[in-house]
Amino acid sequence: MGKNAVYAQSGGVTSVINASAYGVVRSSFKSSSIDNIYVAINGINGIIGENLINMKNLPNKEIELLKYTPSSTFGSCRRKIKDDNDPIFTTIFEIFKKYNIGFFFYNGGNDSMDTANKISNYAKSINYDLKVIGIPKTVDNDLPYTDHTPGFGSSAKYLATSILEGSIDVKSMSKDSTKVFVLETMGRHAGWLAASTAMANINNKFGPHIILLPEVPFDKVKFFNKINDFINDDGYCSIAVSEGIKYPDNNFVSDLGYKDNFGNKQLGYAGKVISDMVHNELGLKVHTAIPDYLQRSGRHLSSLTDVEEAIKAGEKAVEFATNGISGYMVIFERVSNNPYKIDFKLEKLNKIANGTKYLPKEFISEDGLYVTEKFLEYCKPLIEGEFTPPYKNGIPDYLKLNIYQ
Structure with missing residues (x-):
């Protein structure tokens, strides 16, 4: 027996x-x-x-x-x-x-x-x-070793497809309406999911143009300058934002003010905070998407x-x-x-x-606002x-x- x-x-x-x-x-x-x-x-x-x-x-x-x-x-x-x-x-x-x-x-x-x-x-x-x-x-892909x-590959596929279609939408409306599209992804401390949205560009480059990662302190001036560059060149800007992005002082750009059962701060609405910044300070019309549960259960x-x-x-x-x-x-x-x-x-x-596995430096672009070819090579087989x-x-x-x- x-x-x-x-x-x-x-x-x-x-x-x-x-x-x-x-x-x-x-x-x-x-x-x-x-x-x-x-x-x-x-x-x-x-x-x-x-x-x-x-x-x-x-x-x-x-x-x-x-x-x-x-x-x-x-x-x-x-x-x-x-x-x-x-x-x-x-x-x-x-x-x-x-x-x-x-x-x-x-x-x-x-x-x-x-x-x-x-x-x-x-x-x-x-x-x-x-x-x-x-x-x-x-889905966060942050387990060490x-x-x-x-779970990561499917969420990556879902998010890349979502931002691809959202980017095409904002491009079509950008002449005299929405100029910026923001998609918020999960990712408390590690930017794997936000980075995965770059897979949307492997066929035709509609977006994202900018990816905000938790591993890179949020620099508003650099971020705004990048938005203006893309709007001047392409007429619109598509942005992926990890929920876990932080200011240089290590505070989250957005948390909901309470903790889960493991003592982790409950995150959310970083995409909305970023959208409000862009609208209020740059005077641009912005649309925001927060897929939340959809990105991890989109079977x-x-x-x-x-x-x-x-x-x-x-x-x-x-x-x-x-x-x-x-x-x-x-x-x-x-x-x-x-x-x-x-x-x-x-x-x-x-x-x-x-433990936590962070996005390595060789996967992050030099300006900290996108990913490298090495990341694309890493991610591509996982969404096939x-x-x-x-x-x-x-x-x-x-x-x-x-x-x-």
Whole structure:
């Protein structure tokens, strides 16, 4: 008789996180080491509250739809486990013992890997045989030690397409109406998503003209001069703004005045702040777009590369765990750009936990207001291909499970 496994999703979602779930579930079904694969509802909360579903009870058709469904089908969470003395550990391991759990797969980002690391360490401290593997996920692409993360490629594709179409729109209206278009992207400390909008220019250069990155302190004078240059040359200016841009004094250009459960300042509306500056100080008509959740759950425009790698990350997590490995996260190591090839490797959870991977200097233009050719070469394979969801009545047919308690 083998052990059982539990999988859970945590943190901000992506359009391909359920593809990783699919990889875990299908591989667990095939594994001789895993009897049952449970999914916890709403992340670690589902374990604490014993809100688990046995995936063998789901119809095959619903499991197949996981590949196409965005966001978290099973619910996510932002719950932080404080330290080794947190009484929550007792509850978690009582549930693990009750369900004969020998494998724990946690699918998330920086803070989620901290939780996985603490559970792994606690298991060792009480001599409980538990194999813990983290599965990467974040549209922000800011997990250290991995070339990229599932979710980023699809969000990059969505944002590049969005700013391309928005730039064409403002160009058409610029003669005697709107002169500036601003698109705000996610990205608390790292500018990967904002940078990805530059992919809009790889076919025809409609925009963006300017990209504001968190790694570069916001210089209003330089920014305004650049806008005027593009309006003089092209008649309009298209701008991508990361939500995490900061002034030289390290204060955010815009935050909402409160923090999330992990103590992070809640960001938002940096694009609106920038738009107001441009309108009020340059006297230009500006249109602003804040895609917010749309950029991370736009599954209709997901990248084929991203979906396939998300599934593979889930499969590799099961492979590594059933081979006796624990306390690591699956990482991607790029072998080559052309042809594009990656290897799946491992890195210790304690090195991933709470870390941040910033956009490197060689990816940022000399004036700090755009990206380099090196970034375009890095990003291009990640947005390649399409994996279109099934449509019904003209709308994507996504999986909805009535499983919440």
